[in-house]
Amino acid sequence: MTRVTSPAPKGGQQDRRGAREFLELQAALMTIEPKCANDQRFTGDTIDTEYLRSICFACPVLHECRNYARVAKPAGGVWAGRRWYEDKRTQVKKRTPAA
Ligand code: SF4
Numbered sequence: 001m002t003r004v005t006s007p008a009p010k011g012g013q014q015d016r017r018g019a020r021e022f023l024e025l026q027a028a029l030m031t032i033e034p035k036c037a038n039d040q041r042f043t044g045d046t047i048d049t050e051y052l053r054s055i056c057f058a059c060p061v062l063h064e065c066r067n068y069a070r071v072a073k074p075a076g077g078v079w080a081g082r083r084w085y086e087d088k089r090t091q092v093k094k095r096t097p098a099a
Helices: 019-028 050-055 062-072 086-095
Strands: none
Touching: 019 062, 050 062
């Protein structure tokens, strides 16, 4: 995550998943700027999360960030040291019946 914005819209409507957790994260970010702010590595979808995880685990808002991501499952980026969306390729494999 680089900047906290409102939860992503889904299907043309505002997605309310994680609205409360989002407000808690926003409140926590009123007093600090996390190391992910303006760091493009946190918005990429191909960078290994191992190094970023060490940054997150020292972050003062890790708890709030993880709570939000766990509920909202942001569609991109690294939140609290990991990606939270499901890999589309994995979903396809799971739905394919065994031969
Ligand atoms: S836990 Fe990581 S992603 Fe979340 S605010 Fe802190 S540095 Fe950013």
